[in-house]
Amino acid sequence: MDKPSFFNKVIEPIIPKKKTHDRDAAEYDEKHVEIYNPTEQKRIRFVLKDALSYVKLKSDLPRVLDFGAGTGNLTEHLLDLGVKTVAADISSKYLERLRLKLGNSERLETILLNGDDLSGIPDGSFDMVATYSVLHHVPDYLKIIDEFVRVLKTGGILYIDHEVCPTYWESNSEYDAYLEELGPEFSKVHRDELGLTLRDEKITSGTTDHKSIVFRKWIKQIKSRPSSHKRRKIRKGGDLHVFKDDHIMWGDIESRLHSKCEIINNYDYLVCRERDETPEIWRKWKDKCSDMHVIIARKIESGGP
Numbered sequence: 001m002d003k004p005s006f007f008n009k010v011i012e013p014i015i016p017k018k019k020t021h022d023r024d025a026a027e028y029d030e031k032h033v034e035i036y037n038p039t040e041q042k043r044i045r046f047v048l049k050d051a052l053s054y055v056k057l058k059s060d061l062p063r064v065l066d067f068g069a070g071t072g073n074l075t076e077h078l079l080d081l082g083v084k085t086v087a088a089d090i091s092s093k094y095l096e097r098l099r100l101k102l103g104n105s106e107r108l109e110t111i112l113l114n115g116d117d118l119s120g121i122p123d124g125s126f127d128m129v130a131t132y133s134v135l136h137h138v139p140d141y142l143k144i145i146d147e148f149v150r151v152l153k154t155g156g157i158l159y160i161d162h163e164v165c166p167t168y169w170e171s172n173s174e175y176d177a178y179l180e181e182l183g184p185e186f187s188k189v190h191r192d193e194l195g196l197t198l199r200d201e202k203i204t205s206g207t208t209d210h211k212s213i214v215f216r217k218w219i220k221q222i223k224s225r226p227s228s229h230k231r232r233k234i235r236k237g238g239d240l241h242v243f244k245d246d247h248i249m250w251g252d253i254e255s256r257l258h259s260k261c262e263i264i265n266n267y268d269y270l271v272c273r274e275r276d277e278t279p280e281i282w283r284k285w286k287d288k289c290s291d292m293h294v295i296i297a298r299k300i301e302s303g304g305p
Helices: 018-031 038-052 073-080 092-102 141-151 173-182 184-193 216-224 250-257 280-285
Strands: 063-067 084-089 108-112 126-132 152-164 201-203 232-234 261-269 292-299
Touching (some): 038 126, 038 152, 038 292, 073 092, 073 126, 084 092, 092 108, 173 280
Antiparallel strands (some): 201 232
16 A cells, blocks of 8 residues: 655654563663654654544544553654553563653553563453554564454554565665665664674574573474474564564464454555654655555454454
8 A cells, every 4th residue: 555645745854581671671762763763753643643543433532552662652642642542561661661751641551561462451442552663572473463453442443563574675775775875783783684694692492592582482482383493583682573584474464464354554664764853864765665564454343352
């Protein structure tokens, strides 16, 4: 589908160890320039507002689950848009920081996740489930997709954003040129994820590396897979599915949603990685290449819980 009109406008001036998330909470916003920059924040607000417009209200205010809320990236926008928001995360430190940033609001709740599922949350609890840059942390991300649908009301909206798109794993001279123009550190991350460097930690069947940022359950899952899937790389930041041989498969997600949801919007985009109000490099390349994907879907009655 076509990108929303935001992309045609000129922009003016779950899951690693809990301890890792707790430790990184204080530095998260500063480290992630691809999230906390004016252009990306404007895009997030635009797309969230678009997603909320599809919610079929049966109450005064929609209730939204922000899954993997972190320090409150989506939560802040959702509260500003006037909805009831449940910020959920595996890290209590992230949720503490979120509260410090956003203060107290009668429209804000927080939930500490168990790192596996959404047990404890009744079926049909939310008008919308939103998640941003989270699925690649979750060992069994397709299982959590099922959980998202379960806790949605019939007619509720699922919004998944900021996971790399399929072309990210392909040879693309224009995208390479974009990253080179941004700086060598951006190109390096991409090369790492394509397997062109050897700096990543690895987990192999029968090995438990206690320095690796994984759950014991994740290791068991690896052991239970066919031999071709037993070798997995884990980035030090705790990212799991961010490599050419192990990444988010959008086709699998769509197949998982097919019987229970209708796809409303589904497209790729280029994320901005500049903190300037006028991101000249992003503006130059945004219509020439892409690296991220977003999907918006509605739960249909025939696929209810």
